[in-house]
Amino acid sequence: MECEHCHKHPATLHFTGYIHGNKHVQHLCHTCALEQGLIEQNDHYPIHDLLSDLFNFNKKITTQQNKLAEEMLVCPTCQMTEQQFVKNYKFGCKDCYEIFSSELEPVLKRVHNGNTTHTGKVPKKEYAYQSRRQQIKDYRLQLKALIDDERFEEAADIRDAIKALENDRTETKEDH
Structure with a gap:
């Protein structure tokens, strides 16, 4: 899809807004979005930040920051903390799967419509x-x-x- 403004570059940003109850969608390239002031020069959204915002995990991070240090889960193998895991949703080692399983299950349930086990497809x-x-x-x-x-x-x-x-x-x- 090409940019609706310049018609030169591919549209990489898609903006949806509602004006007087009517849905308005714009498909713009990065340059045109900057020119129109829809984004800042330094705007970037790493996928883990986007997912954290999507599932309201920032609230959880704030709650965890208030916990005492000894109450935080820490992987004994790689020393990854619960706070680091919730922020990035990346494991440091194979033992993290077991250590952070209580944090992982609610995420999997939300992402996979309540399922926490993979059954796969059948030919x-x-x-x-x-x-x-x-x-x-x-x-x-x-x-x-x-x-x-x-x-x-x-x-x-x-x-x-x-x-x-x-x-x-x-x-x-x-x-x-």
């Missing part, structure tokens, strides 16, 4: 098999809970469903 030809496998796994958890609650009739129904899925899986594998 189309494997989807039916993987789906059936997951359903069997879920049924086995239900079966255990039903047996623990001594609800044996319902457990028998679940057991039969598991057997049916396992037989179907065996037949499908043999067809390949």
Whole structure:
């Protein structure tokens, strides 16, 4: 996309504003944005600052600065502090994943719509098999809970469903 003002350079900055309730969008190059006074000469936004502002982590940093030094988490391997991690969201070593896990989980939940584990994608030809496998796994958890609650009739129904899925899986594998 080219700059809407000079039509010479690619648009690298996109400004959105509302004037009298109407949305107004401008796509400008850096030079034109400077000329129009929309940015300062030294304006730059590192990605970690942008993300920190986006998720209101600056408030958290201020709170952490008020903590006593001995309450701060510090990685014993690389000496990275909790404050450094929250500011940059970069790990210093492999041990930081475990040390700062309590700080990392809320971030992952926000970024990934509440999910904190990666399940990955399944190829189309494997989807039916993987789906059936997951359903069997879920049924086995239900079966255990039903047996623990001594609800044996319902457990028998679940057991039969598991057997049916396992037989179907065996037949499908043999067809390949």
